[in-house]
Every structure is written in C-alpha cells, then in structure tokens.
Amino acid sequence: MPDADVVVVGGGIAGLVVARELVLTGREVVLLESRDRLGGQVAMHSVAGIDLDAGAEAFATRGDDIPALLDILRLTGEVVTPAADPAWLYRADGTAVPLPATSLLGIPAVPLARDVVAAIGRRAAWRAQLDALLPSLVGAKAETVGELVRRRMGAGVVDGLVAPVVRGVHSSEPDELALDRAAPGLRSALLKEGTLAQAVHAQRAKAPAGSLVASLRGGLFRLVDALEAELERFGVEVRTGTPVVEADAGGVTTAAGERVDGEVVLAAPFAVDAPRTRVRVATIAVDAPELGAPRGTGVLVARGAPDVAARALTHLTAKWGWLAEATPLQLIRLSYDEGVEVTPERAHRDAERLLGAPLPAPVDAAIVDWERVGRRADPEHAIDGMHRVGEAESGTGLAAVIRFARSTGREIPSEGSADEG
Ligand SMILES: Cc1cc2nc3c(=O)[nH]c(=O)nc-3n(C[C@H](O)[C@H](O)[C@H](O)COP(=O)(O)OP(=O)(O)OC[C@H]3O[C@@H](n4cnc5c(N)ncnc54)[C@H](O)[C@@H]3O)c2cc1C
Incomplete structure (x- = not known):
C-alpha cells in the first residue's frame, strides 16, 4: 500500500497551493520540505524588531487566481496596495528621474x-x-x-x-x-x-484600483501561515526538515533513507536543468524621521550607473503604509546581483546615493541570500511519470506560480479516490 496518494516535494507557495488543490479532490497528501520552515522564497525576517518580508513582498494583481485564493483564506480584507508615488530611475550618468x-x-x-x-x-x-x-x-x-x-x-x-x-x-x-x-x-x-x-x-x-501590485498588511509571508493552517485543517501531513534525494513515478526517498510511496508532484527545482542565479537582499533600518520619500517608493538602477553596486532599492516605509505605521524608523531594501560583496556599509552607501540624501548609520541590518531558478527550457510538465509545478515550470512570480499550481492540482486525474472524500 502506498504511504499516501500523492507526495508533494517542496513547501514553497507552489507546493502549498498544489497540496491544497489535491487534498480537496479527496486525496491523501504528504508534503515534504527540506528546510525547517514552509514558504520557500516567501519568508519573514525581523529587522529592528519589525517582522517583514525577507523574499517576495508583493504579487501582481492581474488574473483571478490570487484574489480567489485570498478570498478562500479570508485574507481579502488584508490586501494593501503600495503608495501611488512613482519609482525613480537612477541613470548611467548618476542623475535620478521619476519613471x-x-x-x-x-x-x-x-x-x-x-x-x-x-x-x-x-x-x-x-x-x-x-x-x-x-x-x-x-x-x-x-x-x-x-x-x-x-x-x-x-x-x-x-x-x-x-x-x-x-x-x-x-x-x-x-x-x-x-x-x-x-x-x-x-x-x-x-x-x-x-x-x-x-x-x-x-x-x-x-x-484593479490602478495598482499593478498588492500585498498583505503585516507582510506577504502571512499567506504562508494561512496556507499552512489550511493544510493542517484538511489533514495534509506536512514534514519540514525532510529533503528528498531521489524521486520516481512511484514515490520518493528522503535524505534519511526513508521511502515514501505515492504519485509524485515535484514543487521544487529538484533535478531540474534550469538556469539559476543568486540574488542578495540587504535591508537596513535608519533613524531618519525627516527623510520623507525623496525617491517615491524606490529606485531602479540603469546598467553602468556610477558608484552604485545595487540594482534596485525599495523604500519599504514609503511604499507600504502599514509598515510606516509600525515603526518610526525608515526601512530600506537593496537588491544585488551575484558576485557583489554585500555588507551593511555597502547597503548604507548605496542607499544614500540612490535616495540622494545623507543617512545616519543603520540601527540594524539584515542580508539574505536567495537562489532563483529560471524557466526550464523543456516545457513538458509531467516527465518520468511525475508532475511538476513551481517557478521553473510556470515562470517566476507569484501570479504565474499560483495560477499554474492551482490548474495542475485540478488537472491531475484523481483515479477514483475523489469519491472517498
Ligand atoms: C528576493 C526576492 C523577491 C521576490 N519578489 C517577488 C515579488 O515581489 N513578487 C512576486 O510575484 N515574486 C517575487 N519573487 C519570486 C517569487 O517569490 C517566486 O517566484 C515564488 O515564491 C516561487 O515559488 P515556488 O514554490 O515555485 O519556489 P520556492 O519558493 O523556491 O519553493 C521551493 C521549495 O522547495 C524546497 N525544496 C528544494 N529542494 C527540495 C528537496 N530536494 N526536497 C524537499 N524540498 C525541497 C525549498 O526549500 C523551497 O521551500 C521574489 C523572489 C525573491 C528571492
């Protein structure tokens, strides 16, 4: 007898969403996640005592899938849109203009x-x-x-x-x-x-409402908590700290050598030949009450811009009203490409240049390393008898990831087990 009808590998948003769809068709679902937390690139960290997003911080408002999911999770009332100020462009000649x-x-x-x-x-x-x-x-x-x-x-x-x-x-x-x-x-x-x-x-x-992106009051990571609670409610067996090292059409093997049998849905870039890039995100907190929003919600950096290593800056407390209400500090996030040595000092210097204003030394800083996976060249989503979801299949970004995971979860044939639920 298999251990479960379906084994989902990876507990990022794609895995959580596909597991939810599958359990709703009456399947018994086991979800295995290598890290000790769920959510993948949607994650929380604390900077200067404020809990905020360490990875993705917003979703594209196009399409019906995210609104429908938020509705089911009773999060619709928590949706927030960013300040309307335009982002700025830091040009190759070192000057800045609004986009x-x-x-x-x-x-x-x-x-x-x-x-x-x-x-x-x-x-x-x-x-x-x-x-x-x-x-x-x-x-x-x-x-x-x-x-x-x-x-x-x-x-x-x-x-x-x-x-x-x-x-x-x-x-x-x-x-x-x-x-x-x-x-x-x-x-x-x-x-x-x-x-x-x-x-x-x-x-x-x-x-909707003229905004191309939106998020959740308190941080987008709340989506992970809500999905986790939902899976628990439906009886999905979620195991964190359980990396999968082998997978085939009949089940998977964990790093501890345990075999878990069942139909397999890969929601992790497991054994996937897709381009990978590393990005680093530095968030600094500065005590600068007079700063205002000199460059709107943030600054995008043109290639070749002098003396700046970051490729983008988000002025978090200017962008999200709930965050400005939560702290008197200014929270500023900078993104860096692979190969740049990122330190709080570097982030502070870049923030001064990009915002065009002197800033006091940060009272706190956090630097997070992420690996991002590009889209797999081969668009066949079910190979070797295993189904695949996640950003390597659907393309990056939550709108694409969630839409694809929902539709895949619904399309996987239920082999009669739906009647049992
Ligand atoms: C800094 C940053 C900012 C971003 N900003 C935005 C944004 O504002 N808006 C937006 O839409 N998107 C944004 N994105 C992209 C978005 O977060 C991702 O496209 C999306 O979260 C990917 O979800 P996923 O489930 O496919 O993959 P992941 O979130 O990567 O999840 C994969 C999961 O599988 C687990 N796993 C991997 N290997 C194994 C294994 N062998 N066994 C078991 N588990 C395994 C991983 O630990 C992980 O939890 C951002 C990403 C980053 C890094």
Missing part, C-alpha cells in the same frame, strides 16, 4: 509625455512615438520584451526605461524575458489597440 507615471515594465503609454522625455531625452522619445505610425503587426510575433519594444519604440526605450525595470523587478534582461510570461495579454492588446502605447494604456486600465 514615467503611466508605463508597464518601463514601456511608456505616452511616449512624448514630459516624464518620458526627461528620462530618455527628446530624440529617443520621438523614436518611441513612431510606434503610433507602425502597423500593429510590427513586433506582434516578438518572443521577448526587448524585441517587442525595440521594434516598436526603439533602443532608447529598451535601454533607458525597460532594462532597469526588468533587471530590478525580474532579475533578468529585456532580451531574455519572455513576453507572454512577463506581460500576459500585452501582445493581444497590441493587435487589438493597434499601437504598443495604447496596449500599455489598456493593460494598465485593467489593473
């Missing part, structure tokens, strides 16, 4: 708007405006964000606006970021609206 107010992934909805001209110059803005004269089919078959924007709006928009946003938000480059994953619906909006600028405008108008 265009109406843009998506840095792609402007109004190419000749004053803030676009200020960011990339008049010449590049006029080239971007040519988008209005091109047939809608130009760029409509582009594979990547970079290809689409270059063809329609020119290299000035790609290098000056899109690249810093894509680097800061997706840890990627415009020419590597698949269009349909990063901006689902933008391609069809282009064909429908006729120009890329209009397509951006239409996509933005669809976002």
Whole structure:
C-alpha cells in the first residue's frame, strides 16, 4: 500500500497551493520540505524588531487566481496596495528621474509625455512615438520584451526605461524575458489597440484600483501561515526538515533513507536543468524621521550607473503604509546581483546615493541570500511519470506560480479516490 496518494516535494507557495488543490479532490497528501520552515522564497525576517518580508513582498494583481485564493483564506480584507508615488530611475550618468507615471515594465503609454522625455531625452522619445505610425503587426510575433519594444519604440526605450525595470523587478534582461510570461495579454492588446502605447494604456486600465501590485498588511509571508493552517485543517501531513534525494513515478526517498510511496508532484527545482542565479537582499533600518520619500517608493538602477553596486532599492516605509505605521524608523531594501560583496556599509552607501540624501548609520541590518531558478527550457510538465509545478515550470512570480499550481492540482486525474472524500 502506498504511504499516501500523492507526495508533494517542496513547501514553497507552489507546493502549498498544489497540496491544497489535491487534498480537496479527496486525496491523501504528504508534503515534504527540506528546510525547517514552509514558504520557500516567501519568508519573514525581523529587522529592528519589525517582522517583514525577507523574499517576495508583493504579487501582481492581474488574473483571478490570487484574489480567489485570498478570498478562500479570508485574507481579502488584508490586501494593501503600495503608495501611488512613482519609482525613480537612477541613470548611467548618476542623475535620478521619476519613471514615467503611466508605463508597464518601463514601456511608456505616452511616449512624448514630459516624464518620458526627461528620462530618455527628446530624440529617443520621438523614436518611441513612431510606434503610433507602425502597423500593429510590427513586433506582434516578438518572443521577448526587448524585441517587442525595440521594434516598436526603439533602443532608447529598451535601454533607458525597460532594462532597469526588468533587471530590478525580474532579475533578468529585456532580451531574455519572455513576453507572454512577463506581460500576459500585452501582445493581444497590441493587435487589438493597434499601437504598443495604447496596449500599455489598456493593460494598465485593467489593473484593479490602478495598482499593478498588492500585498498583505503585516507582510506577504502571512499567506504562508494561512496556507499552512489550511493544510493542517484538511489533514495534509506536512514534514519540514525532510529533503528528498531521489524521486520516481512511484514515490520518493528522503535524505534519511526513508521511502515514501505515492504519485509524485515535484514543487521544487529538484533535478531540474534550469538556469539559476543568486540574488542578495540587504535591508537596513535608519533613524531618519525627516527623510520623507525623496525617491517615491524606490529606485531602479540603469546598467553602468556610477558608484552604485545595487540594482534596485525599495523604500519599504514609503511604499507600504502599514509598515510606516509600525515603526518610526525608515526601512530600506537593496537588491544585488551575484558576485557583489554585500555588507551593511555597502547597503548604507548605496542607499544614500540612490535616495540622494545623507543617512545616519543603520540601527540594524539584515542580508539574505536567495537562489532563483529560471524557466526550464523543456516545457513538458509531467516527465518520468511525475508532475511538476513551481517557478521553473510556470515562470517566476507569484501570479504565474499560483495560477499554474492551482490548474495542475485540478488537472491531475484523481483515479477514483475523489469519491472517498
Ligand atoms: C528576493 C526576492 C523577491 C521576490 N519578489 C517577488 C515579488 O515581489 N513578487 C512576486 O510575484 N515574486 C517575487 N519573487 C519570486 C517569487 O517569490 C517566486 O517566484 C515564488 O515564491 C516561487 O515559488 P515556488 O514554490 O515555485 O519556489 P520556492 O519558493 O523556491 O519553493 C521551493 C521549495 O522547495 C524546497 N525544496 C528544494 N529542494 C527540495 C528537496 N530536494 N526536497 C524537499 N524540498 C525541497 C525549498 O526549500 C523551497 O521551500 C521574489 C523572489 C525573491 C528571492
């Protein structure tokens, strides 16, 4: 007899969501997580005594899956949107400008708007405006964000606006970021609206309450706690501190040598040949009550910007109202690529440059190392008789991860066991 109907490997958001879907079809589910906590890249840490997100801190508001899940978990009333101030761009010449107010992934909805001209110059803005004269089919078959924007709006928009946003938000480059994953619906909006600028405008108008991202009061990590409680309620056996070292269609073997039989769903990048990158996130707390929000909710850094090692800064207490209410301190988070030596001093120096203001030495700091997994080249999600979910399958970001885990959980045939529940 198998130990469970289904063994889920990995207790990140993908594993938690797929386990929930499966148990609701009446399956007996065991979830094995290597670390001593659930949540994966959605995690909590304390900085200056404040509990806040150490990994992902927001989700894209597009699509129905996250709202539906939050509703089920009774978290809808806890959803918060960030301050409306635009993020800023720190340019290669060391100056900073606000990112265009109406843009998506840095792609402007109004190419000749004053803030676009200020960011990339008049010449590049006029080239971007040519988008209005091109047939809608130009760029409509582009594979990547970079290809689409270059063809329609020119290299000035790609290098000056899109690249810093894509680097800061997706840890990627415009020419590597698949269009349909990063901006689902933008391609069809282009064909429908006729120009890329209009397509951006239409996509933005669809976002609820005008905000492209949202989070939870108290931190996004609360989603993990709610999912964990839900799995417990439904009787899923959750085992943390249990790395899986081997898996096949009939079950898995843990590092302790235990065999757990059952149908296997891999929700971890286990034996997956996908590109991996390391990112480091430094969060500093400074006592600077007069700081205000000099650069809105944060700053994205253009490649080649002088004297700054970070690729993005988030001014957490300017971005999230609940956090500003929770502490008189300023909380500032900086993201770094692999290979940069990150120290609290480095983060402090970068924060001063990017915010354009002197800051007192941090009263506390935390540095977290993350490994991120790119998308697997082979899009076959069930190989060797095992199902796969998680960011290597669906693409990075909670909207994609949750949507894919929900639909996969529902599609796995229940082999008659659904009747028992
Ligand atoms: C710093 C940072 C900021 C981010 N910001 C955002 C954001 O603002 N918005 C957004 O949408 N996304 C963001 N993301 C991305 C998002 O967090 C991820 O795409 C998503 O959480 C991935 O979920 P997952 O379940 O696929 O993978 P993971 O969260 O990586 O979970 C995989 C789990 O499997 C476990 N595991 C691995 N190997 C084994 C094994 N052999 N046996 C058992 N268990 C194993 C791991 O310990 C882990 O818990 C961010 C990521 C990082 C690192």
